[in-house]
Amino acid sequence: MYGQKVKLRFFFILLVLSVLVLTVFLVLKSLEENIVYFKSPSEVKLLTEIDSKKIRIGGMVKKNSVEMSANQINFIITDFKNEINVTYSGVVPNLFSEGKGVVTEGFLQDRNFFKASKILAKHDENYMPPEVKSALENK
């Protein structure tokens, strides 16, 4: 139906695209460490050395772990395997709450203790009206 040249150009494009995809895949693979926005507590536990660089740690705020005092907030970030204690002084975003996602930026003191200088709330992909939420909880 199509001429030889049309077919040739089609396969040439396919070849170019596959080479490009492969290249980009390899580049992204090798840069993975830098592309991730935050580390999970489990990844932090595996760190061989704790340097003084600023890092981000993300996970869930453990239920019943938030302690607020006059100018400091302490809570625990968990990925349900490992936990890290976080201390922070400052304003937390509206969506920050227990059992919800959080990303903190700051400095590791040791493998269990993190001093945050910034807190971001990470929300999940679920959207629903309040009535539906309470109906779900009552179930």
Next chain:
Amino acid sequence: MFKILEPNKIFLITSKAPKYVMILFILVFSIGLVEALILSPEDYKQSHSVRIMYVHVPAAWISLGIFSSITFLSLCGYIFKNKHFFLIAKSLAPSGLIFNIVALVTGSIWGKPTWGTWWAWDARITSMLILAIFYLLYLIAWRIFEDKEQVIKITTLITIFGIINVPIIKYSVDWWNTLHQPASINIMSKSAIHSSMLLPLLIMSAAFALFSLLIFLMKYNTELIKLKNKGLDRL
């Protein structure tokens, strides 16, 4: 093949279409706005700020869709050696760029009250910014290169490089840890958005798609008239 794409023939259709598309757009957009701003419920967690989603998500979808279409058309133009495709691709680009910028700006406005930051260099947001740069490159290339053969080659190359970024944008939230939440709507599984919020989202998407179509038709008609004035019957 593709006789319908010849400027004289297609202009008969595209010159009449805008007013109908405009009427349809105003209709769908009004329904969408009422649904999104008044009728739809607030979110249990974010309350009213969830309404930004009804602009943010459709805008992002449209900008991804248009870039994919531009690439597809450019590749068809190259494979079939048919220049009519490039004219359609060129006319699609402006509304794609606009919606890309809308997605970035509304995302930033949404990010401040929910995440607590205007901007984060996470994979989703950065790859979306890269898409905007590709749109810009594409449009600039059409402006600065005079020679038609040359401009076709260069813009096709730009789309080939840019299209690699599109699946990266889509899957960035699954492949890497990002601040951006994962997709709520999945063809294969149940949507994570309650149906009362899904409805305005889909209506707004339809409205934005109609708006893109309208801008495309206006731009395309201008291009066709330009060709006619030059006395050419193709690009």
